[in-house]
Amino acid sequence: MDKAERRQQILLNARDVFAKRGYHAAKIDDIVAAAGVARGTFYLYFEDKRAIFEEIVDRTFTRIGMAVLRVETEDPSRSVAAQIKENIRRIVGALIEDPATTKILLSDAVGLDPAFDRKLLSFYEEIGKLLEASLIDGQSMGIVAQGDAHMFAIMTLGALKEIMYHVVMRGLEYPQERIVEEIFSFLSAGYLRIQP
Incomplete structure (x- = not known):
């Protein structure tokens, strides 16, 4: 998977996590688990949950x-x-x-x-x-x-x-x-x- 596809994968999974849990209850760990990526991979693309x-x-x-x-x-x-x-x-x-x-x-x-x-x-x-x-x-x-x-x-x-x-x-x-x-x-x- 190239970088653009990986970024899109993280975005789509984050969207679903936010929709299900709400912004405040959603954790980066929830997003990376849903996306199937390591926590470090998340930070290669996004500064934090807010970003x-x-x-x-x-x-x-x-x-x-x-x-x-x-x-x-x-x-x-x-x-x-x-x-x-x-x-x-x-x-x-x-x-x-x-x-x-x-x-x-x-x-x-x-x-x-x-x-x-x-x-x-x-x-x-x-x-x-x-x-x-x-x-x-x-x-x-x-x-x-x-x-x-x-x-x-x-x-x-x-x-x-x-x-x-x-x-x-x-x-x-x-x-x-x-x-x-x-x-x-x-x-x-x-x-x-x-x-x-």
């Missing part, structure tokens, strides 16, 4: 940020509704396909320490700003109702986080496509001004 945890969270932030694409109202090949559903599908898919990391984001990452809380808050603020900018764009195109785009963004993120909390943390069983359709219906009944 590997932070990388897991950072990778998820990046994956979620890359999931959202700009809606093009002039695209003749795809309707605005189809593009919005695709964005919802990509975000929900990123969260559902990696429930262990989603669990970490929704529970263990919160309250870790003040520095990490600032990082988490900064991530949500950035996602909120991107969503708010998209909503303002949508308002100028007539596909989003006039109103406080900042508040719309906060409500949208809150709804999505709550749904994912129930799916991942509480075992609410909904197929991914049903989640996408319900979120789209909710937004359509709210600030979206498009035909399904």
Whole structure:
């Protein structure tokens, strides 16, 4: 196994250990046992438990940020509704396909320490700003109702986080496509001004 594969193996096993035990209860010994590597091998790749945890969270932030694409109202090949559903599908898919990391984001990452809380808050603020900018764009195109785009963004993120909390943390069983359709219906009944 090369270094990149070994590093990935440690990351995946650490993610599962954090999801199962929580950040504070997880020990480096748990991670190396799950990964099947020596403790010294762990330290070749990561400075400490905090460093590997932070990388897991950072990778998820990046994956979620890359999931959202700009809606093009002039695209003749795809309707605005189809593009919005695709964005919802990509975000929900990123969260559902990696429930262990989603669990970490929704529970263990919160309250870790003040520095990490600032990082988490900064991530949500950035996602909120991107969503708010998209909503303002949508308002100028007539596909989003006039109103406080900042508040719309906060409500949208809150709804999505709550749904994912129930799916991942509480075992609410909904197929991914049903989640996408319900979120789209909710937004359509709210600030979206498009035909399904």
